[in-house]
Amino acid sequence: xxxxxxxxxxxxxxxxxxxxxxxxxxxxxxxxxxxxxxxxxxxxxxxxxxxxxxxxxxxxxxxxxxxxxxxxxxxxxxxxxxxxxxxxxxxxxxxxxxxxxxxxxxxxxxxxxxxxxxxxxxxxxxxxxxxxxxxxxxxxxxxxxxxxxxxxxxxxxxxxxxxxxxxxxxxxxxxxxxxxxxxxxxxxxxxxxxxxxxxxxxxxxxxxxxxxxxxxxxxxxxxxxxxxxxxxxxxxxxxxxxxxxxxxxxxxxxxxxxxxxxxxxxxxxxxxxxxxxxxxxxxxxxxxxxxxxxxxxxxxxxxxxxxxxxxxxxxxxxxxxxxxxxxxxxxxxxxxxxxxxxxxxxxxxxxxxxxxxxxxxxxxxxxxxxxxxxxxxxxxxxxxxxxxxxxxxxxxxxxxxxxxxxxxxxxx
Amino acid sequence: xxxxxxxxxxxxxxxxxxxxxxxxxxxxxxxxxxxxxxxxxxxxxxxxxxxxxxxxxxxxxxxxxxxxxxxxxxxxxxxxxxxxxxxxxxxxxxxxxxxxxxxxxxxxxxxxxxxxxxxxxxxxxxxxxxxxxxxxxxxxxxxxxxxxxxxxxxxxxxxxxxxxxxxxxxxxxxxxxxxxxxxxxxxxxxxxxxxxxxxxxxxxxxxxxxxxxxxxxxxxxxxxxxxxxxxxxxxxxxxxxxxxxxxxxxxxxxxxxxxxxxxxxxxxxxxxxxxxxxxxxxxxxxxxxxxxxxxxxxxxxxxxxxxxxxxxxxxxxxxxxxxxxxxxxxxxxxxxxxxxxxxxxxxxxxxxxxxxxxxxxxxxxxxxxx
Numbered sequence: 001x002x003x004x005x006x007x008x009x010x011x012x013x014x015x016x017x018x019x020x021x022x023x024x025x026x027x028x029x030x031x032x033x034x035x036x037x038x039x040x041x042x043x044x045x046x047x048x049x050x051x052x053x054x055x056x057x058x059x060x061x062x063x064x065x066x067x068x069x070x071x072x073x074x075x076x077x078x079x080x081x082x083x084x085x086x087x088x089x090x091x092x093x094x095x096x097x098x099x100x101x102x103x104x105x106x107x108x109x110x111x112x113x114x115x116x117x118x119x120x121x122x123x124x125x126x127x128x129x130x131x132x133x134x135x136x137x138x139x140x141x142x143x144x145x146x147x148x149x150x151x152x153x154x155x156x157x158x159x160x161x162x163x164x165x166x167x168x169x170x171x172x173x174x175x176x177x178x179x180x181x182x183x184x185x186x187x188x189x190x191x192x193x194x195x196x197x198x199x200x201x202x203x204x205x206x207x208x209x210x211x212x213x214x215x216x217x218x219x220x221x222x223x224x225x226x227x228x229x230x231x232x233x234x235x236x237x238x239x240x241x242x243x244x245x246x247x248x249x250x251x252x253x254x255x256x257x258x259x260x261x262x263x264x265x266x267x268x269x270x271x272x273x274x275x276x277x278x279x280x281x282x283x284x285x286x287x288x289x290x291x292x293x294x295x296x297x298x299x300x301x302x303x304x305x306x307x308x309x310x311x312x313x314x315x316x317x318x319x320x321x322x323x324x325x326x327x328x329x330x331x332x333x334x335x336x337x338x339x340x341x342x343x344x345x346x347x348x349x350x351x352x353x354x355x356x357x358x359x360x361x362x363x364x365x366x367x368x369x370x371x372x373x374x375x376x377x378x379x380x381x382x383x384x385x386x387x388x389x390x391x392x393x394x395x396x397x398x399x400x401x402x403x404x405x406x407x408x409x410x411x412x
Numbered sequence: 413x414x415x416x417x418x419x420x421x422x423x424x425x426x427x428x429x430x431x432x433x434x435x436x437x438x439x440x441x442x443x444x445x446x447x448x449x450x451x452x453x454x455x456x457x458x459x460x461x462x463x464x465x466x467x468x469x470x471x472x473x474x475x476x477x478x479x480x481x482x483x484x485x486x487x488x489x490x491x492x493x494x495x496x497x498x499x500x501x502x503x504x505x506x507x508x509x510x511x512x513x514x515x516x517x518x519x520x521x522x523x524x525x526x527x528x529x530x531x532x533x534x535x536x537x538x539x540x541x542x543x544x545x546x547x548x549x550x551x552x553x554x555x556x557x558x559x560x561x562x563x564x565x566x567x568x569x570x571x572x573x574x575x576x577x578x579x580x581x582x583x584x585x586x587x588x589x590x591x592x593x594x595x596x597x598x599x600x601x602x603x604x605x606x607x608x609x610x611x612x613x614x615x616x617x618x619x620x621x622x623x624x625x626x627x628x629x630x631x632x633x634x635x636x637x638x639x640x641x642x643x644x645x646x647x648x649x650x651x652x653x654x655x656x657x658x659x660x661x662x663x664x665x666x667x668x669x670x671x672x673x674x675x676x677x678x679x680x681x682x683x684x685x686x687x688x689x690x691x692x693x694x695x696x697x698x699x700x701x702x703x704x705x706x707x708x709x710x711x712x713x714x715x716x717x718x719x720x721x722x723x724x725x726x727x728x729x730x731x732x733x734x735x736x737x738x739x740x741x742x743x744x745x746x747x748x749x750x751x752x753x754x755x756x757x758x759x760x761x762x763x764x765x766x767x768x769x770x771x772x773x774x775x776x777x778x779x780x781x782x
Contacts, residue, residue, distance in 0.1 A: 128490050143502070219502040275488055277459070277529070283451050283577035286459035286531060289488055309639055309671045320739040320755035322780035331704045334782055341755070350673030395673075411782070 032158040033121055033212075035146070036166050036201075041121040043067070046111050051083060053107045058100040066119040066150055069098055077111040079104075120150030123161040123206070125272025126219065127292065131230070131249055131305065133280030138230050138251050140264060140301075142223035142272070144204060148212040156209045163270045163294070164201035202268045202294075223269075227261045232305075236313050237360040245313060245357065247305040253295050269295035276303060311355060311392070314346040324407065339365065339406040342373075346399055349392035359388040359400065366409045374402035446525070448571065450535065452578040454641065454669070457485060458535035458567070462528045468497055468518035477528060478511035481568035485531040486510075494525045534566035537578060539643030540595075541667055544659055545606060545625075546650040555604040555627055559640075562595040563588055579669070580641040601634045611679075612688045613734040619690070620682040621731060623662075629670045640676060642669040647680035685725040686764070688733070691718045693773065710782045714744070716775040723764035733760045737776045744775040 034042040049058070062069060069090065076083045086101040104110075124145040131138050144161055148154070206220055230249040240246070254263035271294050276287040287306055295301045319342035326335045349355050363369050363384050371378045371386065379387045392398050451459040466475065477491070489512065493499050496519055503513040518524070544556040561578065565571055565588045572587045581598050588594040605628075610621045625647070630636040645667040648659035663681030670676040694716040701710040715737065723729060739755040750760040762770060 149506075213505075215506045217504040217506065219504075221499070221501075273487075275490055283449060283575075283582065284459065284461055284529070285451050285453060286456050286488070286529075310673070312671065312674060316753075317739070317755040318752075321742075322740055325701075325710060325780060327701070327703075327709075332701075332709070333703045334701075334709045337780070348673065350671065 030158070031154065031156070032160070033118075034160045034162055034203075035121045035123045036162050038122040039119060040166060040168065041118050042115060043118045044113060044115045046077070046113055048109065048111045051102055051104045051108060051110045053104055055086075056102045056104065057089075058102055058112075060098045060100065060114065062096045062098075068117040068119075069096070071117040072098055073115045074100055075113040075115070077113055079108055079110055082106060082108070083110055118150065120148065120152075121212075122147040122149070124217075125163075125270045127269075127272055127274040127276075129274060129276045129303065130284070131276070131278045131287075131303070133278060135227075136230055136232065137226075138228045138249065138303075139226045140223070140228065140251070141221060141225075142269065143219045143221050144206050145217050145219040146206060146210070146212065147217045148214055151214055153214045154210075154212040157212055158208045159206040159210050159212070161204045161206055162201045163204070163268075166201075202270060204270070223265060223267070225256075225261065225265055228264055229261070234308055234311055234355055234357045235360070236311075236357060237362070238315050239362060241307060243313070243315070244307040245311040247308050248302055249305055250300045250302050253297055253299050253301055264295075264301060266297045268297060269301060274303070278305060310349065310351040311357065312348045312350070313357075313359075314348075316344050318342045318344045318401075319403070334411050336408050336410050339409055340403070341406070342401065342403040344399060344401050346397055347390065347392050348397045349394060352394050354394055355392045357390055357392055359390065361386040361388070361402075363404060363406070366406045368408045369404050369406040372403050372405045374400075376400055376402075378402060447575070448573075449575040449577060450532070450571070452535065452537045452563075452576065454579060457531040457533050460484075460528075460530055460532040462530075464526050464528070466524055466526050468516060468522055468524050470518055470520050472500070473516045473518060475514040475516055475526070476511055477514060477526075480510065483533040483566075483568045484510075485533060488529075488531040490529045492527045492529075494527070495522065496520075497522070497524050532567050534568060536564040536566070538562050539578075539580065539641045541640075541643055541645040542648065543645055544648045544650055545662070548603070553606040553608055554602070555606040555625075556600070556602040557604055557635075557645075558597060558600040559643075560595050560597045562593055564593040565590055578641065580638045604633045604635065610683050610686050610729060610731045611734060612690075612731060614690075615734075615736060617679070617682055619688070620684070621686050621688055622679045622682050624677060624679050624732075626675050626677040628673070628675050630673055636672050639672055640667065640670040643667055645678055645680075683725075685723075686729065686731055687722045687724065688731070689720040692716070693718050699779075710780055713778045713781055714775070715778075716773060718773050719771065721762060721764065721768075721770045723766065723768045726766065728763070728765050728768075731762045731764060733762060734758070735774070737778060740780065741776045741778045744777050745773065747772060747774065750774065 030044075030046045032044045034044065036042065047060075051058075060072075072088065074085055074088075076085065082105040084103040086103050089099040089101065091097065091099075124147065126143045126145055127140060128143070129138060129140045146159055146161070204222060206222070210218070212218070228251050230251045233248045233250065234245050235248060236245045252263040253266060253269060255266035256262050272292060273289065274292045275289050278285050278287050288304070292301075292303075319340065321340045322337050323340055324338035326337065327333065328335050343361070345359065347357060360381070363386060367383045374388075376388045376390050381387045388400060388402075390398065390400060446465050447463045449461045451461070453459070491499060491502065491514060493516060498517045500515040500517050503515070505511065505513065514526075516524075538561070540560050540562065542558045546554050546556070548554045559580070561576075563576070563586070568590065570587070570589045574586050575584050576582060576586045583596065583598060586594075586596065607626045609624045609626075611617065611624050612621045616622060627633055628635075629640055643666070644664055646664040647662040649662045650657065650659045665678040665680050667676055667678050692715070694714065697708075697711045697713050699712040700708045703709050717735070719733065721731060723731075735758045736756055737758060741752075741756070741758075743750065743752055743758060747760060749762060750758065753759045758774070758776065760774070764770065
């Protein structure tokens, strides 16, 4: 039996044949990383070699890197109908080697795709957003930062970043009664993601020939839109934002056809870190560094701008009475009662324009209540939330009053 | 001092170039800061916007932005470049702390401005006010108000010729050395109409009427250009009308952050010339409802208070009296100026003639307590 070995890939897979017939040298190329999450990257590379006719054994040596041999999948690319991958063999004395059992109908040159999980790569999405208060427009950029902490540097690698939930399962070896030493793969390495899940992922192609240096994080800009028109909403809820009116901007994630900027581009915006600032009044103010969720095409990106400094709400409970007390028939203990409450909200708009304010009032204590009187129509949003929408004229104070009647408020 | 820092930065930078990865062909250190603005807010670290002039060659330029002692929040670092140059990639070599490599594509040889924006830790600031109360020609009280801002620098480097913007104003050319504080007066406005009232509120002032002063942050007061950031206000009184008399120190309070158009309310102390005697004449339960075992489960509670108010201020004045019976309650007497202003609060405004002594009772009933 003749053994051939050759350096097969930049990711440190060496390939050797242990076969009945001698084979040609093997070469690897087209390294590609699909980075799912910090502990899961699928490496893919192509190995080209000459396969002898009949049964043969192809030895793959994983000399460097953090490859998970348990996850190795091999696909014959050129002659899948005439070359069968009969099985894989691993030997305890060669922990970094995998022997592929091949059965070829004829001697031929073949390309195999090796696909396996590696660790040490991570992608982070970073957004930089600046809202211009004078033009009411938003500039947004999206960067993908690729971290290489694998212990290896790569000179030319194609990188895809995949976002979405990945379903992986731990090793099932223990279910068959083997010892942990035999059964477990390298600690912490997950199983390969299921293909049906992959189909639902958002894939961002970062680059084809990237240089990934070990210990370096590279940031690549994948989206840069400027001058996106936004809608500004003013919201008030007494138990949020310290009782101050908060400002929220909304930008549509739609495409920009016809040359005019309408939205953020219409591509899926991934969850990531957002650095957000507001420009206006001659200077720029840092608003927040926060995590944002995914924004689908067609949806709206909503960003909080902090408190409004020209809208104020003074909220007071002006009346409260307990009524309709109900006592138990047997023990004459208090069972439930009703409440009548009245509220007054003084709304002051010191700006030079009419502002529309959305007010959310939380009704506590019971879910059975009715608004018996209100200066502005109230809409019940859920079990305990009332919504009022009111236009506030410039430079004026507007008063919102409403009265509630609650029933069946439980004692204690 | 900033030059020394820049020299240190340059030396550090050049020293690190040699240890850069072999693929880093040419690295241009960015050391000359051409302008710096600090935006100070009450809820964040200082937001620095810093511009640096750089010379770009046509094609790809590798720049290195680094810092040594500055307490930069690296996670908030953002870069932008002016003109037609384009920032292509940004690289962080993890074993080299406090440095970031930037790849910039420029179509021509040119000078460009690279702007870095970041949160800078260690900058503290506070606003102080000094107010002097005097009586105007119409007999009304006026306030002269001075605002000053103190900035403490613990950010790791000297600040020179910085532009400062804060919640309430801005000014140019501010310098302060590291580990130093510097105070600067920002503005002074005289003749602000001031409203003084006496308030008897046990919760806020205890058993002595407090002095409540208020003015409006609007153009009618000579203000209204910026919001007033919260800060300590020290009140001096020159009501004698004689400018030769030194002002009397009245007291100090925290002036709350006051937006344009809003009322600024504060209380520099208590009044000694208007006195209030308050006594509880009666407090008792009635209409008790008992359960099967005669335990009281629901009751009403009646409270009656007696007040005796003396005005020793030497002039007619007004006193606002505030009581908190708690919700639910209903007032049982009708008195001039007595009003339920909140579900748990009762107020009465009393006009007091010079040397007047006023006595009255108030009474409330709280129903269905348990």
